[in-house]
Amino acid sequence: MKVKFSKYQGTGNDFVLIDNRNGNIAPDNFSFIEKLCDRRFGIGGDGLMLLENEDGFDFRMRYYNSDGKEGSMCGNGGRCIVAFAYRLGIISEKARFIAVDGEHEAKIITSEEAIQVSLKMIDVSDIEIGEDFYYLNTGSPHFVQFISDHENFDTYTEGKKVRYNNRFSEQGTNVNFVSIEDQGLRVSTYERGVEDETYSCGTGVVASAISASFKINRNNFKIQTKGGVLEVHFQKITEKQIENIWLTGPATHVFDGTLTT
Numbered sequence: 001m002k003v004k005f006s007k008y009q010g011t012g013n014d015f016v017l018i019d020n021r022n023g024n025i026a027p028d029n030f031s032f033i034e035k036l037c038d039r040r041f042g043i044g045g046d047g048l049m050l051l052e053n054e055d056g057f058d059f060r061m062r063y064y065n066s067d068g069k070e071g072s073m074c075g076n077g078g079r080c081i082v083a084f085a086y087r088l089g090i091i092s093e094k095a096r097f098i099a100v101d102g103e104h105e106a107k108i109i110t111s112e113e114a115i116q117v118s119l120k121m122i123d124v125s126d127i128e129i130g131e132d133f134y135y136l137n138t139g140s141p142h143f144v145q146f147i148s149d150h151e152n153f154d155t156y157t158e159g160k161k162v163r164y165n166n167r168f169s170e171q172g173t174n175v176n177f178v179s180i181e182d183q184g185l186r187v188s189t190y191e192r193g194v195e196d197e198t199y200s201c202g203t204g205v206v207a208s209a210i211s212a213s214f215k216i217n218r219n220n221f222k223i224q225t226k227g228g229v230l231e232v233h234f235q236k237i238t239e240k241q242i243e244n245i246w247l248t249g250p251a252t253h254v255f256d257g258t259l260t261t
Helices: 030-037 075-088 155-163 202-212
Strands: 002-010 013-019 047-052 059-065 094-099 102-110 115-120 127-129 134-137 141-146 174-181 184-191 196-198 220-225 228-238 241-250 252-260
Touching: 002 075, 013 075, 030 047, 030 059, 047 075, 059 075, 075 094, 075 102, 075 115, 075 202, 075 241, 075 252, 134 202, 141 202, 155 174, 155 184, 155 196, 174 202, 184 202, 202 220, 202 228, 202 241
Parallel strands: 013 047, 059 094, 141 174, 184 220
Antiparallel strands: 002 013, 002 252, 047 059, 094 102, 102 115, 115 241, 127 134, 134 141, 174 184, 184 196, 220 228, 228 241
């Protein structure tokens, strides 16, 4: 069987996308999905997404980490699948879709240079504030720690220490390191499931921006990641109730292909 796929990236966070409205790809074929994400023996990507039918919504987003396991919400993945749906003609300027963490809205912003996607994230209602960290769920669990700067900082080594410590080793967590710069924030992320530093993490920059609002009295941030710039804005209802959270940035089509299964 031949299956068409597309490759997308959002600030360097890259994904394989498949239109699975016909149901040809079994959602529990984890070894196949892992192989597709392999950068040496497959297409290569931080994750894979299946776009599927869902009554009452434009589509369902089903997301898998590069280890082949179905994952929690991916913000950059959500923006990329919206761009994918736009290119397929499923949606126009707006989208309403369902993902593992619930309902999402999105807006397409087109320009001559690129497609930008603004994605509404889930509300955040529980933020753990520790002595030197913040811990919150923005669709995926995130540990956030502030550092003085990113120069010569080893995100992979330091992130792995947290991800596999006694608290998080079983279920895992994503780990973000944030430095405050003149124009905004710089964020680097170690992602569970990928088990490496990624070029960008959408839910991670959202968690980092919310955490930064406890240090800087603002509700909108520009965030520099390894792969590019993202923007986050939100409403802070109370200290631990954050609503109307939007993540905005580019969602770029890289190439299309056909694979034989």
